[in-house]
Amino acid sequence: MRRTLVLISLLLACTPAGATGNPVLREGAAHSVPLHGSLIRPYDAPTNPYAPGHRGVDVAAPAGSPVRASAPGVVSFAGNVAGNLSVTVDHGDGVRTTYSYLSTIAAAAGRAVDRGDVVGATGSGHPGSGLGPHVHLAARRDGLYFDPLMLYVGSSHADLVSIVR
Numbered sequence: 001m002r003r004t005l006v007l008i009s010l011l012l013a014c015t016p017a018g019a020t021g022n023p024v025l026r027e028g029a030a031h032s033v034p035l036h037g038s039l040i041r042p043y044d045a046p047t048n049p050y051a052p053g054h055r056g057v058d059v060a061a062p063a064g065s066p067v068r069a070s071a072p073g074v075v076s077f078a079g080n081v082a083g084n085l086s087v088t089v090d091h092g093d094g095v096r097t098t099y100s101y102l103s104t105i106a107a108a109a110g111r112a113v114d115r116g117d118v119v120g121a122t123g124s125g126h127p128g129s130g131l132g133p134h135v136h137l138a139a140r141r142d143g144l145y146f147d148p149l150m151l152y153v154g155s156s157h158a159d160l161v162s163i164v165r
């Protein structure tokens with residue numbers, strides 16, 4: 001598991017950007033990374049739906065960095081919940097992705113988005129975390145949270161394994 005985290009952390013930092021600056025979809029992956037940055041807090045699976053845990057991953061990036069939809073879908077929520085600006089995209093296959101603790105929202109509920117469309121910008125992250133600017137990325141399948149990094153990896157680690165023991 002530790003090895004997987006290292007690899008995916010490199011993926012977030014090193015995935016090549018396309019001509020538009022958008023992260024590129026890796027071969028075999030369903031989603032592209034929503035932004036490039038350092039993985040500063042991994043997913044921590046709760047033992048049950050109500051237990052504590054970290055239902056997503058935190059990715060550090062300078063405040064105001066664009067956060068992009070990781071795959072096509074329809075915005076099912078865009079708004080403020082108790083001071084947390086967040087956007088949720090329904091990808092139509094039982095998967096929903098959520099982008100949280102944004103500084104601004106650039107998508108409206110009901111709007112269709114393509115992969116790479118900007119849905120918001122990074123903000124200060126989890127209140128009181130002291131982690132610096134970051135975004136919280138979450139994913140649910142049929143309502144159950146899972147590690148969103150699994151969406152981005154794709155079918156091959158070969159290009160990353162060569163630089164990690």
Ligand SMILES: [Zn+2]
Nearest residue numbers: 056057058136
């Ligand atoms: Zn988080």
